[in-house]
Amino acid sequence: MFLEEIKKRRTFGIISHPDAGKTTLTEKLLLFGGAIQEAGAVKSNKIKKGATSDFMEIERQRGISVATSVLAFYYKNKKINILDTPGHKDFAEDTFRTLTAVDSVIVVIDVAKGVEEQTEKLVEVCRMRQIPMIVFINKLDREGKDAFDLMDEVEQKLGLRVTPLTFPIGMGYDFQGIYNIWTKNVQLFQEEDKQHKGTAVAYDDLTDPALGQAIGQNALDQLKEELELVEGVYPEFDQKDYLDGKLQPVFFGSALNNFGVQELLDCFIDIAPAPLVKKAEEREIDPTEKSFSGFVFKIHANMDPNHRDRLAFIKIVSGTFERNKPYLHVRHNKKLKFSSPNAFFAEKKEIVDISYPGDIVGLHDTGNFKIGDSLTAGEQINFKGIPSFSPEHFRYINNADPMKAKQLNKGIDQLMDEGVAQLFTLSLNNRKVIGTVGALQFDVIQYRLEHEYGAKCSYENLNVHKACWVEAEDENNSEFAEFKRVKQKFLAIDKAGQLVFLADSAFSLQMTQQKYPSVRFHFTSEF
Numbered sequence: 001m002f003l004e005e006i007k008k009r010r011t012f013g014i015i016s017h018p019d020a021g022k023t024t025l026t027e028k029l030l031l032f033g034g035a036i037q038e039a040g041a042v043k044s045n046k047i048k049k050g051a052t053s054d055f056m057e058i059e060r061q062r063g064i065s066v067a068t069s070v071l072a073f074y075y076k077n078k079k080i081n082i083l084d085t086p087g088h089k090d091f092a093e094d095t096f097r098t099l100t101a102v103d104s105v106i107v108v109i110d111v112a113k114g115v116e117e118q119t120e121k122l123v124e125v126c127r128m129r130q131i132p133m134i135v136f137i138n139k140l141d142r143e144g145k146d147a148f149d150l151m152d153e154v155e156q157k158l159g160l161r162v163t164p165l166t167f168p169i170g171m172g173y174d175f176q177g178i179y180n181i182w183t184k185n186v187q188l189f190q191e192e193d194k195q196h197k198g199t200a201v202a203y204d205d206l207t208d209p210a211l212g213q214a215i216g217q218n219a220l221d222q223l224k225e226e227l228e229l230v231e232g233v234y235p236e237f238d239q240k241d242y243l244d245g246k247l248q249p250v251f252f253g254s255a256l257n258n259f260g261v262q263e264l265l266d267c268f269i270d271i272a273p274a275p276l277v278k279k280a281e282e283r284e285i286d287p288t289e290k291s292f293s294g295f296v297f298k299i300h301a302n303m304d305p306n307h308r309d310r311l312a313f314i315k316i317v318s319g320t321f322e323r324n325k326p327y328l329h330v331r332h333n334k335k336l337k338f339s340s341p342n343a344f345f346a347e348k349k350e351i352v353d354i355s356y357p358g359d360i361v362g363l364h365d366t367g368n369f370k371i372g373d374s375l376t377a378g379e380q381i382n383f384k385g386i387p388s389f390s391p392e393h394f395r396y397i398n399n400a401d402p403m404k405a406k407q408l409n410k411g412i413d414q415l416m417d418e419g420v421a422q423l424f425t426l427s428l429n430n431r432k433v434i435g436t437v438g439a440l441q442f443d444v445i446q447y448r449l450e451h452e453y454g455a456k457c458s459y460e461n462l463n464v465h466k467a468c469w470v471e472a473e474d475e476n477n478s479e480f481a482e483f484k485r486v487k488q489k490f491l492a493i494d495k496a497g498q499l500v501f502l503a504d505s506a507f508s509l510q511m512t513q514q515k516y517p518s519v520r521f522h523f524t525s526e527f
């Protein structure tokens with residue numbers, strides 16, 4: 001029973017450059033799963049263009065992102081957990097963290113735009129972690145790039161090795177349908193009935209005489225030629241290679257028109273991995289182990305400012321998580337019990353008694369958790385793989401209301417635990433510096449400090465090019481002491497107490513690296 005439950009789980013994320021169709025595809029997957037009844041039910045969590053200083057928009061976005069953090073549904077006896085990843089680049093760090101909790105991903109690419117910047121960054125992270133990836137090329141109803149050219153582009157720009165599992169018959173105005181290489185049959189596209197499951201006409205194979213009549217002999221001949229080329233050029237699909245992150249199957253379709261989505265979903269539940277083994281500092285944890293273990297990958301502050309309550313999202317790695325059972329908060333070495341763990345189904349949350357590996361539970365938290373924390377049945381396990389990257393923007397944060405210093409410090413502390421930004425304390429004078437991925441976060445922090453903590457802050461610019469985590473080859477080495485003395489002005493401590501070098505330019509970073517060869521400079525907080 002326990003093993004059956006694990007095998008049923010498919011926990012994944014959809015990543016894309018904004019506007020490629022992530023929300024639309026998510027929605028169509030939910031429609032197939034019967035989790036929602038009509039299109040338009042899943043709200044896009046993207047921040048509308050030009051709304052960067054609109055606080056209502058930020059609040060709206062926060063509300064939606066709680067609702068869509070995890071979307072779970074059942075499909076053909078599999079439990080699908082979709083983890084939402086923000087598309088906006090200012091929230092890229094949130095997406096990176098969510099990727100630590102997925103077992104596979106689907107990458108959505110716009111057929112006309114091809115590989116875009118945000119896709120490159122996100123895929124690189126997945127590739128480094130060898131996360132199994134499926135590519136969905138969307139908007140086939142529009143004029144776009146040639147299928148072969150696009151697959152070349154995906155290989156070159158994303159460094160992937162692809163093989164198509166479906167192939168389009170025409171494109172844009174001439175888009176007629178899809179040949180399913182995986183099941184070897186043809187589905188023809190019909191534009192009506194966008195809301196509901198496809199009403200496509202299916203043909204068993206290419207020799208069906210009715211097919212030539214339906215799509216025209218020329219289109220059929222071209223399709224046959226293209227499929228020959230596919231066979232000659234691309235490797236045969238090998239599930240092991242896919243699971244090892246060495247081969248990425250490609251699907252074509254139109255999420256908006258509900259086309260090619262079922263082919264994707266049906267193949268996905270067959271080939272995508274059930275929960276995988278996860279590395280911890282101490283050892284590898286297998287999902288089938290009986291003892292519970294899990295980690296926090298996301299923290300969401302409650303929307304209600306009168307309740308300083310937060311929801312910590314835990315990915316269950318092994319064993320079962322049960323309501324009201326005491327579990328060990330490893331970092332605090334403290335047992336905690338949870339009377340109302342939330343599970344997420346499409347648009348609603350409900351209290352669950354038991355959850356299995358692959359599932360996400362939301363735990364009410366009053367400030368105990370921070371991102372990356374482990375929770376176990378008792379063992380000392382620290383999960384790896386939630387590093388911080390160097391922020392892009394840095395500013396001093398000052399207290400603008402001396403009466404509210406306590407509130408300000410508490411607010412900053414909790415927002416940093418949530419992963420909104422990173423805090424560095426300068427070694428020289430203890431001044432606090434906030435580092436963020438996007439400029440938008442400064443507004444978010446200021447707004448939330450005021451509305452949730454009653455504190456006021458102001459910012460001051462600071463010229464930092466990059467934050468590097470530093471360590472000495474040998475702590476007692478005199479070169480390290482010299483480095484710390486000479487560069488004291490540029491040194492800070494991060495929230496975990498690690499030493500950080502705030503380089504003011506690429507040039508000074510390079511010079512410092514050359515001058516102190518025995519000092520190690522790292523570009524993420526985990527090394």
Ligand code: G4P
Binds near residue numbers: 021139257
């Ligand atoms: P995102 O979450 O990746 O940012 O993208 P989203 O799904 O919001 O889609 C972005 C736009 O692309 C939307 O149009 C959506 O309707 C459209 N779209 C998605 N899939 C397809 C497709 O297969 N074909 C075509 N032609 N368009 C598609 P919008 O006008 O920006 O928003 P809306 O007003 O339709 O919501």
